[in-house]
Amino acid sequence: MNIHFKLSSAMLNHVIGDLVRPHPFAAERAGFIGCKVSRSREGILILGHTYMTLQDNWYTDDQRYGCFFNADAMRAAMQFALTNDASMFHVHMHEHMGLPWFSRIDLRESSKFVPDFWNVRPNLPHGTLVVSKDSAAGLCWYPSENKPNRISRITAVGFPMKFLERLT
Amino acid sequence: MASEGELRELEQLCNGAREFTEFDRNYILLPQLQLPDGCTPAVVDALLCLSARDSYPTRLFYSQQIACKNALNWNAQNVPILQRNWFAYSWNYVASGRPIEVLAQHLKALR
Amino acid sequence: MNGRFSRQSFLGANSEFLFRSVRAAIVGLGGGGSHIAQHSAHVGIGRFALFDPDTTEFPNLNRTVGATFEDAISKTPKVIVAERMIKGINPYAEVWPMQLEWQKDFESLRACDVVFGCLDGFSRRAQLEESCRRAMIPLIDIGMDVHKGEPYSISGQVVVSMPEKPCFKCLGFIRDKDLDDEGRRYGEAGGNPQVVWSNGVLASTAVGIFIQLLAPWCPISPGSAFLGYDGDRFTLEHDARFAVGVNHNCEHFGSIGDLGDPFWKP
Numbered sequence: 001m002n003i004h005f006k007l008s009s010a011m012l013n014h015v016i017g018d019l020v021r022p023h024p025f026a027a028e029r030a031g032f033i034g035c036k037v038s039r040s041r042e043g044i045l046i047l048g049h050t051y052m053t054l055q056d057n058w059y060t061d062d063q064r065y066g067c068f069f070n071a072d073a074m075r076a077a078m079q080f081a082l083t084n085d086a087s088m089f090h091v092h093m094h095e096h097m098g099l100p101w102f103s104r105i106d107l108r109e110s111s112k113f114v115p116d117f118w119n120v121r122p123n124l125p126h127g128t129l130v131v132s133k134d135s136a137a138g139l140c141w142y143p144s145e146n147k148p149n150r151i152s153r154i155t156a157v158g159f160p161m162k163f164l165e166r167l168t
Numbered sequence: 169m170a171s172e173g174e175l176r177e178l179e180q181l182c183n184g185a186r187e188f189t190e191f192d193r194n195y196i197l198l199p200q201l202q203l204p205d206g207c208t209p210a211v212v213d214a215l216l217c218l219s220a221r222d223s224y225p226t227r228l229f230y231s232q233q234i235a236c237k238n239a240l241n242w243n244a245q246n247v248p249i250l251q252r253n254w255f256a257y258s259w260n261y262v263a264s265g266r267p268i269e270v271l272a273q274h275l276k277a278l279r
Numbered sequence: 280m281n282g283r284f285s286r287q288s289f290l291g292a293n294s295e296f297l298f299r300s301v302r303a304a305i306v307g308l309g310g311g312g313s314h315i316a317q318h319s320a321h322v323g324i325g326r327f328a329l330f331d332p333d334t335t336e337f338p339n340l341n342r343t344v345g346a347t348f349e350d351a352i353s354k355t356p357k358v359i360v361a362e363r364m365i366k367g368i369n370p371y372a373e374v375w376p377m378q379l380e381w382q383k384d385f386e387s388l389r390a391c392d393v394v395f396g397c398l399d400g401f402s403r404r405a406q407l408e409e410s411c412r413r414a415m416i417p418l419i420d421i422g423m424d425v426h427k428g429e430p431y432s433i434s435g436q437v438v439v440s441m442p443e444k445p446c447f448k449c450l451g452f453i454r455d456k457d458l459d460d461e462g463r464r465y466g467e468a469g470g471n472p473q474v475v476w477s478n479g480v481l482a483s484t485a486v487g488i489f490i491q492l493l494a495p496w497c498p499i500s501p502g503s504a505f506l507g508y509d510g511d512r513f514t515l516e517h518d519a520r521f522a523v524g525v526n527h528n529c530e531h532f533g534s535i536g537d538l539g540d541p542f543w544k545p
Contacts, residue, residue, distance in 0.1 A: 006415045008443045036539025038251070038414060040389035041375075047415050049535040084535050123545050143545040157415050157442050159500035161392070161492050166300065188541055191409055191531055222402065222462030248382040248406050250541045251413060 002043025003140050003151045005089070005129065007033065009158025011048055016131060018053050019093040026059045028093065030069060032077045034086040037124060043152070046087060046125065046140065052080060074113065082120040089138070090114065090128040099165070100132040102139070111148070114141050127151070136164035170196060170218070170267050177268040182214075190250055193219035196267055197250075204278045208235040215254055216271055218264050226262045228274035229254035236278045284323055290494040297493055299325035302373075304388055304416075306330045306381045306407060307397035308357040310342035310473045311421045314482030315395045316361040317344050320368040322490060327365060327374045328391050329358040330381040342475040381407065385540075389414040393489050396420035397482075399471065401457040408440050408447055412532045413539060415442045419488055421481040423508065425472035433477055433510025436518065437484045446529050450505045451520035477510045484515060 007015075011033075019029045034050040058073035081088045090110060094100040102110070110128040117126040118141075127140035127148065138151035154165040170187055175196070178185040182201045187194065198214040213231040221227060222244070233242050233255050240257035247254045262273040284295045291297075303324050305312045308331040316327070334354040335346045343357065345364035358376035365372050381388055388394065394416050396407050404420055411418040423435030438452050447453040488504060491497075505521035508514070 008415070010443055034535065036535060037543050038389060038540035039386055039543065040414070041384075041386040042390045045389055045414060045539070047413075047538045049538050086535065124543075125545075155392070157417065159441070159492060160495050161417075163297070189534070189536055190541075191537055221458070223459035224462065246380055246382050248385075248410055251385055251410070252542065253382055 001142060001149045002153075003046065003125075003138075003149055004040070004043065004153040004155065005035075005046045005048065005138055005140075005151050006155045006157055007048030009156045009162065011051055012131070012156040012158075012162070012164075015051055015091055016093065016133075018051070019091070019131070020095065023056060023059060025061045026068070029059075030054055030090060030092040032080070033089045033091055033129070034080050034084055035089055037087055044125065044140075044142075046089070046127075046151075048089070049086075050080070050084070052077060074116070078117065078120050081117055081124075081126075085121065085124075087121070087124045088117050088126050089140075091131060092129075093131050095133065097133050097135075099135045100130045100137055102128070102130055102137070106130065107139075110139065114139075114148070118143065129154070131164070134164075138165070169194060174267050177266075178271070180268075181271070188250055193217060193221060195219075195249065198271070203234060204236075204275060206237055207278050215249060216267060216274070217249075218267065218270065220264075224260055224262075226264050226270050226274070227256050228259070228271065229256045231255070234278060238277060238279075240277060287322065290490065290496055294494040295323055298323035298490075301392040301493065302326035302328060302390060303489070304328040304330065304381070304391035304394040305361070305397065306388075306394060307399075308343075308361045309333070309339065309397065310475065310478040311423070311482050311485075312395065312397035313342075313344040313346070313357070313361060313364070314479050315397065315421075315486055316365055317368070318483055318486040319395075319489075320365040320372060322486065323369070325369070325372055327362075327372060328387050329361050329374065329376045330379065330384070330388070331357040331361075331377075332379050333357050335360055342473050342478055344475075382410070385410065389416070391416060393492070394418045395485055395489075397422070400461060401453045402461050405447060405453050405458060408453075409532075411440065412442060412446070412537060415538070417441050417489075417492060419485045420447075421478075421485050423473065423477045423481060423510065425474070433474070433508075435477055435481050435508035435510060437481050437488065437504065437506040437508070437515075439488060439504040442532075443529060445527050446531050448531050449527050449529050450518075452505060477508065480515060481508060 032052040033048040036047050038045045054073050060068045060070045062068045114126050125140050125142045129138040136154045139148040141148045152167045156162040175185050182198045184199045186197045196216040200211050201214040215229040217227045243258045244256035259277045334356050335350040337351045346360045356378045358378050362374045362376040394411050418440040420438045426432040505518040507518035
């Protein structure tokens with residue numbers, strides 16, 4: 001399945017600006033992007049609209065994980081999805097140049113919490129993104145499919161256009 | 169925005185009336201709206217626009233053109249709203265108000 | 280590819296690949312759109328979605344780039360004329376020639392990275408902008424007018440509508456009054472005078488803006504743009520209305536409900 005994730009350049013800058021902020025104990029920050037969906041001739045379009053920062057007290061201090069958010073964070077994200085009929089995409093950052101990818105822990109944890117969004121919005125795709133300083137990658141869980149699809153394209157729309165990921 | 173009661177009133181004519189806002193205009197989707205006798209088709213999806221647009225204070229759009237005994241000027245064709253295409257005849261001066269009353273005024277053109 | 284883009288290497292080492300992989304929609308393949316098709320093909324844009332329901336007629340020949348005398352006799356669809364021209368320049372281009380109004384194929388429009396709008400009328404422009412905003416696609420609109428009077432006067436514009444930046448209404452390019460006036464005139468806004476040289480200026484500029492969007496060669500980044508064309512003095516410069524709109528956050532396309540397909544189903 002061809003999946004194209006789009007967000008504005010302004011949102012990408014905002015996301016990165018938030019994710020690079022130091023946290024009292026978490027090694028990495030995370031957030032959620034509330035999205036809308038449509039279909040194109042080539043597949044699915046996922047359109048990022050609202051970035052939800054995770055508050056400092058929504059993180060759990062667990063040295064096993066770089067970033068571990070608590071039930072309050074998940075509740076807020078679920079509420080946003082429900083209220084706005086939104087697809088939710090978790091996002092975090094790896095601070096290097098070049099194409100990022102999810103760690104084994106990222107993959108394991110996201111496969112647990114991302115499908116939970118189907119409890120509130122079962123007909124929408126949800127997923128997770130990882131951004132670097134100049135690139136991005138993502139996974140999308142499509143309704144009624146157990147395994148995620150790799151997001152084929154990630155574009156930041158603005159001046160200039162940034163094609164952060166382009167598999168097709 | 170229509171109240172729940174106003175949306176329920178519309179259920180007399182169709183099931184599942186639903187409100188949308190697109191670019192600051194308010195619409196009510198009327199799926200499978202039952203049209204007055206003599207119309208072909210007899211049932212269509214309709215979209216009631218309760219906001220002013222294109223010099224009309226309110227407007228009723230249909231998912232396709234309707235044939236009826238009256239000659240209508242279908243001056244809006246393939247108008248994209250909510251990512252679907254809609255058709256409307258010229259029927260002006262129906263002020264915004266209670267949705268079922270606005271709808272009834274627009275449907276007069278088909279009687 | 281045989282150094283065919285060597286003269287534009289200043290656009291970056293990756294520009295050839297980048298241009299080849301983007302898809303441009305051209306909505307309207309008449310006087311403005313035909314120029315855009317030609318210039319885009321020359322610069323190396325590799326994928327096209329062409330929308331126009333019309334066929335070539337003799338009155339089109341004064342300005343439709345690529346159209347021939349034979350096309351007017353045969354009434355060749357304008358999208359086929361454009362496809363032929365694009366592929367004559369770049370035989371490897373992928374072209375979707377759609378002989379229909381763009382709104383009859385939302386999914387093809389949404390697959391594009393940019394939309395060039397070459398339509399007549401404010402209502403049609405506003406409708407196209409709404410769909411581009413829903414799919415988060417930059418829209419570059421061009422148009423020209425010949426104003427009847429003593430003497431005649433030629434004018435035009437290139438207007439860019441970028442997601443989250445000022446829209447046509449923010450920029451004052453489209454006003455509710457204009458939409459109402461068209462509504463009262465019952466729609467059809469075509470048949471206005473058109474000439475090839477003005478369309479050429481506007482179309483070239485539109486393509487240049489798109490290339491700047493993809494592979495900027497300088498740090499100027501307007502975000503949105505409203506360039507006014509004075510066809511009597513042969514100038515193209517920022518319209519005064521742009522100065523008013525440029526710092527606004529768009530008031531008209533802000534809500535999450537204005538994105539995506541409201542009736543989307545898996």
